[in-house]
Amino acid sequence: MPTPVLMPALSPTMTEGTLARWLKKPGDRVKPGEVIAEIETDKATMEVEAVDEGTIAEILVPEGTEGVKVNTPIALIVAEGESPPAAAAAPPPPRGAEAARPAAPAAPRVLRPIEPLEESWAGAKTVKLTVREALRDAMAEEMRRDPTVFLMGEEVGYYQGAYKVSQGLLDEFGPERVIDTPITEYGFTGLGVGAAMAGLRPIVEFMTWNFAMQAIDHIINSAAKTLYMSGGQMNCPIVFRGPNGAAARVAAQHSQEYSSWYAHCPGLKVVAPYSAADAKGLLKAAIRDPNPVVFLENEVLYGKSFEVPDVPDLLVPIGRAKILRRGRDLTITAFSIMVGKALEAAERLAAKGIEAEVVDLRTLRPLDVETVVESVKRTNRLLSVEEGWPVCGIGAELAALVMEHAFDWLDAPVVRVTGKDVPMPYAANLERLALPQVEDIAAAAEALVARRI
Amino acid sequence: MASGVRAARTAGTVAVEVIEPKPVVPPAEELFKLYREMLLIRRFEEKAGQLYGMGLIGGFCHLYIGQEAVAVGIQHALTEKDSVITGYRDHGHMLVCGMDPRRVMAELAGRVTGYSKGKGGSMHMFAKEVRFYGGHGIVGAQVALGTGIAFAHKYKKDGGICVTYFGDGAANQGQVYESFNMAALWKLPVLYVIENNRYAMGTSTERHASTRELYQRGLAFGIPGAQVDGMDVLAVREKAIEAVKYVREGNGPFVLEALTYRYRGHSMSDPGKYRTKEEVQEMRERHDPIDKLKALMIAEGIADEARFKEIDKEIRDICNEAARFAQDSPEPDPSELYTDVLVEA
Ligand SMILES: Cc1ncc(C[n+]2csc(CCOP(=O)(O)OP(=O)(O)O)c2C)c(N)n1
Ligand SMILES: [Mg+2]
Numbered sequence: 001m002p003t004p005v006l007m008p009a010l011s012p013t014m015t016e017g018t019l020a021r022w023l024k025k026p027g028d029r030v031k032p033g034e035v036i037a038e039i040e041t042d043k044a045t046m047e048v049e050a051v052d053e054g055t056i057a058e059i060l061v062p063e064g065t066e067g068v069k070v071n072t073p074i075a076l077i078v079a080e081g082e083s084p085p086a087a088a089a090a091p092p093p094p095r096g097a098e099a100a101r102p103a104a105p106a107a108p109r110v111l112r113p114i115e116p117l118e119e120s121w122a123g124a125k126t127v128k129l130t131v132r133e134a135l136r137d138a139m140a141e142e143m144r145r146d147p148t149v150f151l152m153g154e155e156v157g158y159y160q161g162a163y164k165v166s167q168g169l170l171d172e173f174g175p176e177r178v179i180d181t182p183i184t185e186y187g188f189t190g191l192g193v194g195a196a197m198a199g200l201r202p203i204v205e206f207m208t209w210n211f212a213m214q215a216i217d218h219i220i221n222s223a224a225k226t227l228y229m230s231g232g233q234m235n236c237p238i239v240f241r242g243p244n245g246a247a248a249r250v251a252a253q254h255s256q257e258y259s260s261w262y263a264h265c266p267g268l269k270v271v272a273p274y275s276a277a278d279a280k281g282l283l284k285a286a287i288r289d290p291n292p293v294v295f296l297e298n299e300v301l302y303g304k305s306f307e308v309p310d311v312p313d314l315l316v317p318i319g320r321a322k323i324l325r326r327g328r329d330l331t332i333t334a335f336s337i338m339v340g341k342a343l344e345a346a347e348r349l350a351a352k353g354i355e356a357e358v359v360d361l362r363t364l365r366p367l368d369v370e371t372v373v374e375s376v377k378r379t380n381r382l383l384s385v386e387e388g389w390p391v392c393g394i395g396a397e398l399a400a401l402v403m404e405h406a407f408d409w410l411d412a413p414v415v416r417v418t419g420k421d422v423p424m425p426y427a428a429n430l431e432r433l434a435l436p437q438v439e440d441i442a443a444a445a446e447a448l449v450a451r452r453i
Numbered sequence: 454m455a456s457g458v459r460a461a462r463t464a465g466t467v468a469v470e471v472i473e474p475k476p477v478v479p480p481a482e483e484l485f486k487l488y489r490e491m492l493l494i495r496r497f498e499e500k501a502g503q504l505y506g507m508g509l510i511g512g513f514c515h516l517y518i519g520q521e522a523v524a525v526g527i528q529h530a531l532t533e534k535d536s537v538i539t540g541y542r543d544h545g546h547m548l549v550c551g552m553d554p555r556r557v558m559a560e561l562a563g564r565v566t567g568y569s570k571g572k573g574g575s576m577h578m579f580a581k582e583v584r585f586y587g588g589h590g591i592v593g594a595q596v597a598l599g600t601g602i603a604f605a606h607k608y609k610k611d612g613g614i615c616v617t618y619f620g621d622g623a624a625n626q627g628q629v630y631e632s633f634n635m636a637a638l639w640k641l642p643v644l645y646v647i648e649n650n651r652y653a654m655g656t657s658t659e660r661h662a663s664t665r666e667l668y669q670r671g672l673a674f675g676i677p678g679a680q681v682d683g684m685d686v687l688a689v690r691e692k693a694i695e696a697v698k699y700v701r702e703g704n705g706p707f708v709l710e711a712l713t714y715r716y717r718g719h720s721m722s723d724p725g726k727y728r729t730k731e732e733v734q735e736m737r738e739r740h741d742p743i744d745k746l747k748a749l750m751i752a753e754g755i756a757d758e759a760r761f762k763e764i765d766k767e768i769r770d771i772c773n774e775a776a777r778f779a780q781d782s783p784e785p786d787p788s789e790l791y792t793d794v795l796v797e798a
Contacts, residue, residue: 008506011722012513032499033518033716033737044724051503070508150608176608182638187597187631194601197586198536200608221591222598229577230587231570232793266794290796 002057004073010039010046017041018066019074028056030077037063037074054079111405114370117320121309132302134276135165135241138283139203141313143173146201149287152179152192153205153242162207163243163302189215189240193222193292196238201287206242209258209296216261223292224267239286241295244272245337245387246435248300252423257388259335262294263364263397269318270365272296274339276306278362281316289318298337321368323375327355329449330381333372333398335361338385338436345441354449356383364394372398373405380411381448385441390418412451417444476687481755485764487529487686488750491521491743492768494545497554498717500772501544501561501575505721509780510561514575517545519684519716522742523648524549526689527616527709530697534613536584536606538599540620541576542648542715543588550585552578554771555778564782571785572793584613593626595619596645600632603643603706614642614700622653624667630674633706637674640705644696645671647710648683654719655727668710676706683711684740687749714740 007017018040030036030050037048054077061074068074129137143149150173155162157170157180170178181188185206192202206212212219223236245257262270269291273279279297286293308314324339325346334342339360346356357375361368376382382402384395395416402414420434478484498516505514517524520542528549531537539546547557552568560567561575568578578588586602589595599617606613623629624647636643647667651658658665668678677699681692689711696707714736718725725733750756 006507008503009508010506012511014722041722043722044726046722046724048506049502051499148608182631182634184631184634186628187600187635190594190597190628191601191604191632191635194538194586194598194603195605195608196601197598198602198605200605217591218594218597222589222594226577226579226587227796228793229569229573230579230793231568231572232796233569233581234579234586235796269795 002076002078003052003054004060005036005048005050005075005077007061007068007070007072007074008039008048009070010041010048011043014041014070016067016069019061019063019068020045022059022063024056026056026058030054030056050077052077052079111370111373114374117322121311121314124309124311126307127310128305129276129280129308130303130305131276131279131297132163132165132167134280134306134308135283135297136167136169138280138287139166140169140172142284142287143169143177146287148199149201149203150177150179151203151205152181152188154181154183154207156180156205161205163299165297165302166205185211185214186218189218190222192238193218193236196223196236196292197226197234201237203239203241203287206240208247208254208299209242209244210254210256212240212242212258219262219268219292219294220265224265227291228267235290236292237290239283239293239295241283241286242297243299243302244296245298246419246424246431249426249428249431250424251426255424257386257419259296259364259386259388260393260397262296263367263394264392265365267292268365269293269363270296271318271363272336273362274301274334274336274360276304277308277314278316278322278360280308281314282318282362284313285315285318288315293318296336301337301340304340316362319363319366319368321362321371322360323357323371324360325356325358327357328379329355330383330445331357331359331372331375331379332383332385332441332445333359333361334385335364335394336387338387341436341438342385342441344438345445348438348442349445352446354445356445361394367397367401369401369405373402376402376406377409380409382410382414383417383441383445383448384414385417385436387419387436389421390416391421393418412448415444415448417441473688476685476691478687478749478753479690483529484746484750484755487525487690488743488746489764489768490525490528490549491686491746492764493554493771494518494521494525494548495743496765496768496772497548497558497775498544500776501558502717502721504558504562504776504779510575511563512574513541513720514561515542515720516715516717517542519736519741520648520650520713521545522686522689523646523683523711523713524618526686527644527646527693529690530693531616532613533584534606534611536586536602536613536615537618538586538595538602538615539588539618540592540595540623541588541590542620543576543578546618547578547580547585547588550580550583552580552583552585554775558775558779559782562779562782563784564779565785565789566778566782570789570793572789593619593623593628596623596626596629597632599645600636600641600643603636603641604639606642607639612701614644614697616644616646618646618648620653621647621649621651621658621667622656622661624670625653625661629670633671633674633676636706637671637676640703642700642703643706644693644700645676645706645708647708648713649710650713650715652715652719652727654723657727668708671706671708676708678708678710680710680712683713684736684742684745686742686746
């Protein structure tokens, strides 16, 4: 039985082409790989190769024919011996635009009822710890618990950490588990991701997140996407951590806030704690998480002390916001260092008789939409505070979510207080202007509460 | 050309011809295995090209035809503790790692029975059970990842090594040298295999590499290297055995450059205007790795034409079956759109 040679698709976008030239005629023998015809596609002239051995029986589409649709039989080949391959005789499959478009299921962004935020340690004795110490303790506890956990990064070992977060870890765990890397962010991040794919649990420290721009390819393309691209086979249990955002007077290249960059990407979890307890509990949870977690710290907060529950295993769930202050007049959301500023602003507002509810987002992906929406339904106003740039920021996302889920409850448009839309300036006065200050938050809140629709 | 290995080396502009000793011929049983594996890749890729032409495979599809001796020769130097990682031209490596041709083809066709449930496609496929770590679409990414897999072998002290394949074009990526530095510094068990097929898409090594002795690219880091005729599976196998031994003994990384050639375009949509037909024809006709092994086996009296016909039929049946399996398999259910984004803890 003759096997039809079908008009091939020679590029991802080709739907038809011109049969420019036949290099074989009926009666010619062909071998696999031999060029039998030339086709002009939307891009170029391409060669058509024979797939099977045999003799050309008939040419069905003469040379010079234009607009030959992909999968049209263009010639017949009679094979010797074996039967023609099943594939060649199959009916043409649906292609591209012609294929029926299946209804895409709705995104799983349905709001669930909020379960109470359980803090089993409530009422426990506390100790005063800086955020720096809390982070170190979290890593040490997890390294004691699981021998596959290790820390790598620039200056994490002998130097004891560029910001002293890894102080003492080299002494306790040795150079096999506390690894000083060369200054080679792209390379060591890829190395960490490979090690995670092969079953280890790396903690990759960036001296600051500014330098992780060299490594963002591995964070997104290799760590975040591989589980999906492997159909669920290859997970990547890794934590990327380090200080994020503005420190003080280090200017544009050392002062960027990356929350919205990473929160944008499926396949990652993104955490940005404020208090030492959350820093500890969330870092421990991040290290145990089977997914890649971007853990955004803040240099200014490292030295700040908080009361931390003195319990053996402080685990804070990723994906849950926390209401730090109750209030009826407006909701203020913030994360990382901005939580402190929001709390201060709330104090000032209270003195003027305005009761602000302050929500510490803590996790930016997955965002705890339920807690925010629930709060807005009570206060009817939302003020979003973030240190980063406004365009496509966390506040922009919150505004959209609140519109989708609490539009009818809003008494005023959502307001954002953000870093200014400029690279970070060096001059002290300009830097202050570029960053959200307590008075900016308080003023925006007052204006928001005053607004009536 | 069964006698001696010709490795064409060019130092600067001076072409030097090096005659190396003829590789040892392994026992007949292994020769058959080498032959079958190369032929499986060849026929599988031809079938994939055919299915692409029919619109059953979409997007980018990079065929390995011509380069078969590299992945096959290297695999014969490995044990089951070892792992493998490569770029997007990955079908051949997957087949020699022992992955099921049916499921590989199903993935190419975007079907739920594919290795990635149809979500990865030709360039992104993985099989943890045989320690095949992909399948990566970013040129050079697999080099840092493979170095990390080697790091894990060392950390776990499991005795395995990681073979990390990349192309001549990828050899110019910065992260390759970041990885070389760490691999040498920490003596990681990684064998870097550079598949030098003379082109990075349409840019020849003459036009993309300031030095074309790619096996020497590790020297600045103290990483030894060697070059091998990648069109000769016995030569690759032999060099790989030496290189793997070096790496496994704890000496750190090794760079093995295989001089090879791809017959087909860079991907399916490559019109191939950057090289002459004569050049391709010359490689196909005079340096084909499958023909070469077949000629040797006939000359040594190990098999006759009839036997090769049988093998060819067996392999064709496997590939036809793979194509049938792929076509008969359903596409992933729409509900799969949102699965596998995160591991639910
Ligand atoms: C970082 C990056 N840049 C560009 C590309 C597009 N691209 C895909 S393959 C390729 C050529 C690579 O050539 P080589 O490393 O020699 O491998 P070969 O295709 O010859 O196997 C290019 C430029 C890419 N996938 N990733
Ligand atoms: Mg190449």
